[in-house]
Amino acid sequence: MTTSKVIFYNVLRFFLLILLQVLILNNIYLGGFINPYYYVYFILLLPYEIPGGLLLLLSFLLGAGVDVFTNTLGLNISACLAMGYARPHVIRWISSGPDSLIGNTPSLKNQGMKWFLYYSISLILIHHFVLFYLEAFRFTEFFKTFLRMALSSIFTLLLVLISEYLLYPKEK
Amino acid sequence: MRNLLVFLRKNYFILLFLLLETVSLSLFFNFNEFQNTTLYNISSTLTGALNSTFRNISEYFSLRKTNQTLIEEMAKLHSRLPDAYYKSDAYSFYRNDTVYLLQYRYISAKVISNTTNKRNNFMMISKGSLQGVKNHMGVIIGNRIVGQVVSVSPHFSWIMSMLNKDSKISGKFKKNNQLVNVEWPGGNYRYGSVKEVPKHVDIKAGDTIITSGNSDIFPEGIMIGTISDYTVATDENFNSGTLLFSTDFNSLGYVEIVVDLMRKEKEDLKETFKSQ
Known part of the structure; x- marks a missing residue:
């Protein structure tokens, strides 16, 4: 894929995911404990080769895009920055070497189920951990917040896996 | 100097991360100051415009419910009109009315974005400072509590709903005027919690909690909810209960x-009291 095409798809994904998050996912009520933050899929899908500065800047903008719609400026930004910062480290830890990375961007199809699960679970957990604890900001609600974080992470992961299967199906 | 540049180049990723994270955390914790800036007004206007467009489409799906609420409100208001009262000219006498000076006015507004699934929920409405909305005004629907205005731009305002960890409403039991604090503990949006109920107050399931009128935000007597469950504390001086929101x-x-x-x-009275 050419560079301009990569940029185009990422810009498109950036806006689509923010709109999906603030207009639809934020309005879905599932028992009060499940609140998926599917928009982080954008950070998961950035190319491997992205410069660190750009990665952090995009994380910042992504978080800000969601924050202005929920009147919680700083909350999603902090979570996204933590996730963006952790991303290169996570990729380095779980891959056996730079040669083991196939293609431009992380995907279930290229890297296999085990790699992709490690990758997405750890990054989603980092994001959700920062987000839910900063949001509650109370030790008296520690376990309640933990439950919300865990359930929401599972739901976000499910949405990410479903979209991996739907958007990038395995070739036969 | 060169060493410094080498250090910066080598560690720029973590340094940039720390810088941005500091910016974002200070935004988060000093949000109230940021709300007075022009940038905030611009972003509010943009998100407001987008939210209203989306809301214009999605409100068609809830027309039935909206109509139902409006009809109930109308019936309530009809029953307060002079026509609804029994007219008697047999025993006419002169009496000074105790209700004669207007204290409250209501501005109606459309909710254009709203969440209930977060720990701290806010809603955006379609009226702003141009229509007379100001900070710290109370927000109700019918005779039921909703929240309070926390920031205002020319055409839109943000409301901190009752479903927020910073919402603490001063309420009271309708039956005996005992004061209680109402909060939302998170989780299910239908249930709030009642804290600091004195031991001697007889708390029962089904008790009605209304606003006390002690704060300047809500008039007295706005419905908050009804007690659905309660625990009698053995060691503390206060009982607590769960409350089913009327809204x-x-x-x-x-x-x-x-x-x-x-x-x-x-407010002027409070000022003069303070300055004395």
Whole structure:
């Protein structure tokens, strides 16, 4: 894929995911404990080769895009920055070497189920951990917040896996 | 100097991360100051415009519920009109009415974005400072509590709904006027919690909790909810209970903003008291 095409798809994904998050996912009520933050899929899908500065800047903008719609400026930004910062480290830890990375961007199809699960679970957990604890900001609600974080992470992961299967199906 | 440049180049990723994270955390914790800036007004206008467009489409799906609420409100108001009262000319006498000076005015507004699934929920409404909305005004629907205005731009305002960890409402039992604090503990949006109920107060399931009128935000007697469950503490001085909100926060279409016309007078009085 050419560079301009990569940029185009990422810009498109950036806006689509923010709109999906603030207009639809934020309005879905599932028992009060499940609140998926599917928009982080954008950070998961950035190319491997992205410069660190750009990665952090995009994380910042992504978080800000969601924050202005929920009147919680700083909350999603902090979570996204933590996730963006952790991303290169996570990729380095779980891959056996730079040669083991196939293609431009992380995907279930290229890297296999085990790699992709490690990758997405750890990054989603980092994001959700920062987000839910900063949001509650109370030790008296520690376990309640933990439950919300865990359930929401599972739901976000499910949405990410479903979209991996739907958007990038395995070739036969 | 060269060493410094080498250090910066080598560690720029973590340094940039720390810088941005500091910016974002200070935004998060000093949000109230940021709300007065022009940038905030611009972003509010943009998100407001987008939210209203989306809301214009999605409100068609809840028309039935909106109509139902409006009809109930109308019936309530009809029953207060002079026509609804029994007219007797047999025993006419002169009497000074105790209700004669207007204290509250209401501004109706459309809810254009609303959440109930977060720990701290806010809603955006379609009226702003140009229509007379100001900070710290109470927001109700019918005779039920919704929240309070926390920031205002020219055409839109943000409301901190009852479903927020910073919402602490001063309420009281309708039956005996005992004061209690009402909060939302997170989780299910239908249930709040009642804290600091004195031991001697007889708390029962089904008790009605209304606003106390002690704060300047809500008039007295706005419905908060009914007690659905309670625990009698053995070691502490206060009992606590769970409360079922009268408001269904998940299906709010329209709200009313309470304008207290005597608010300035009250605040001036407090000022003079303080300066003495």
